[in-house]
Structure formats: structure tokens, C-alpha cells
Amino acid sequence: MLIHPWDAAHEDREWRDWLARHDFGQLAVNGLPGEPPWVQPMHFRYDSEPGPHGQVLAHLARPNPLWRALEQNPTVLLSVVDDYAFVPGPWAAPEGAPAEHGTPTSFYAAVQLRCTAHVVDDPAEKAESLNRQVAHFQPGGGTDPVAPGEAPFGRLLSGLRVLRLDVTEVRAKFKYANHKPEPVQDRIVEGLTSRAGRGDAEAAAHQVRRRP
Template sequence: MLIHPWDAARTDTEWQQWLAAHDFGQLAVNGLPGEPPHVQPLHFVYEADHGAYGRALTHLARPNPLWAALEADPHVVLSVVDDYVYVPGPWQAAPDVPAEHGVPTSFYAAVQLRCTARVVDDPEEKADILNRQVGHFQPEGGSARAAAGEAPYGRMLSGIRALHLEVHDVQAKFKYASQKPAEVQDRIAAGLAERQGPGDAAARAHQVRRREV
């Protein structure tokens, strides 16, 4: 992904805090020879306190067609994109040109985790990964814990395979017009506030936040 200097994450904390609130993405796996890549949407748990860049944990059904490709090449990318909006051309016009000459663009936040995947088939480790996911998505509780060989989920563990994704590189991008003159940024922020479309509030918050750094 192209990342201009003004769109790059200012610190690791910036992308880590954003990723902590965005736990659904797409796992890209290289296809076997002659086959296209696999792109699998999934929920995941990101844990920053493991290794230099953290790890992601998830699971998929055993019949999923990507397993053979994943075992042939464990190098994958977990991609997460959100807080995206369309920015009309007139909002982006430079102060010294007609509004209709402005160039439209997209705003978005994106984090790509380059990982080495390890397929987990051990029942106890699978149960631990499931419990970590449920604990993240249901912190209020309400569900029984998974345990190998025990009801209610023990017999279901054979129907899934878990994934331990060790992150070894991160690309993070926050594309919110940080390079534009203050007058243009003010116009864009005002337009987002007035339009109030899906994603506009989050995009505006990023734009304002990054101006203050």
C-alpha cells in the first residue's frame, strides 16, 4: 500500500489504539500455483503484548478451502480498513482555484499486519484461542468457556482449526488530508460535519486529531 509521509501513523500507539477498536478484517493468503489468492473475511483478536509487533488470533471452519494454501505458504497479510468516506472535489479545491477544479478523493484508515501463520489443531490450544476471542467480544460474559473434551463445546472443536498469526511487520495509513493548507482542511471538516453521512464523524475526528499532533 502506498503511504505518503503525511499519511503515515505518527507513532505505534496511534495504529495500535485504532486497531484495538477494529477487530474485523480480511486475511489474504497466497494461492497454490495456478490459483488466485484466498481472501477470507473474519473476526480476530489482536494482542499487542506478544513479540515486537504483537499477534492476532482467530479460527475458521475445517472445510475452509484456504488450508492447503496456508500450509504451503504461511506468509499472510491481515488487512483492516475503516473510517472511510468520499470527499467531493469542491471541498478539496486549493484556495486559488475555482471550486469545480477540486479533485475528489477518499479518506480512510488502514492497517495491514504482515504475519507468519501457524495452524493450531491441538484441542486445548484451540479452546484457549476461542476463549480469548469470546472474552474480547463478550467482556460481559454470558457464554460457557470452551474446554477440550468437555460440554458444551468440546465436541465441536474438531470442526474448526485455529490460527496464531505472529506479526512481523505493520503498515499503517491515516489518509485525512494532513498535507493540505489549513483553509482546505477547515472546509473539508465543515463539509463532513454538515453532511453527517456514514463514517463522516469518524473521518472528521481523525482529521481534527491529526492536525493537533
């Protein structure tokens, strides 16, 4: 992922705060010899500790073919992308230039976590991890806790495996037009606000927030 200086996160807190609000991504795993990489969409829980970059918890069904690839190479990449919007050329035209000379572009926020994967099969550890994940997605409760051998979920533990991903490197990108003159930025924000499509409000907010 190319990251220009003006697209880079201003500080770690920026990407950490963004990731705290985004918990669905795609896990890329190196394929077995002769096969392309495998990509698994999944929900996950990100915790800023332990380690300098934090840790990710997730779980997948035991029959998932991903496990064989992880045994060969535990180095993986979790990619999270959101707050994206298409910006029509006229919105981004340079000051004083004809609108039709503007270059269309894409806006988006992206965080890529390079991780070392650990597979958890111990029933007690799996239950603890699953309860932590449910607590993240259902902070108000409403679901019985998981306990090995106990109803209603204990019997399901054998059908899944937990992934603990220790984050070793982070690449974060906020691709908005903060390198362009403010009048151009204002025009883009106005266009996004007026269009009000999927992701437009979030993209406009990033555009305003990241101004120097």
C-alpha cells in the same frame, strides 16, 4: 499500499490504538500454484504482545480451503480498513480556486499486518484460544467457556482450527488531508460534519486529530 509521509502513522501507538477498536478484516493468503490469492473475511483478536508487533488470534471452519494454501506458504497479510469517506471535489478545492477545480478523493485508515501463520489443532490449545477470543468480543460474559469434551461446546472443537498469526511487519496509513492548508481542512471537516454519512464523523475526527 502507497504511504506518503503525511499519511504515515505518527508513532506506533497511533495504529495500535486504532487497531484496538477494529477487529474485523480480510486475511490474504497466497493461492496454490496457478491460482490467485485467497481472501478470507474474519473477526480476530489482536494482542500487542508477544513480539515487537504483537499477535493475532482467529479461527475458521475445518473445511475451509484456505488451510491447503497455508501449508504451502504460511506468510499472510491481514488487512483492516475503516473510517473511510468520499470527499467531493469542491470541498478540497485549493484556496482562491473555483470550487469545480477541486479534486475528489477518498479518506480512510488502513493497517496491514504481515504475519507468519501457525495452525493450532490441539484441543486444549484451541479451547484456550477460543475463550480468549470470546472474552474480547463478549467482555461481559454470557457464554459458557469452551472445554475439550465438555458440553456445550467441546464437541464442536473438531470442526474448526485456530489460527495464530505472529506479526512480523506493520504498515499503517491514515489518508486524510493533513498536508493541505488549514482552511481547506476546515472546509472538509465542515462538509463531513454536515453530511453526517457512514464514516463521516470518524473521518472528520481523524482530520482534526492529526493536525500538526
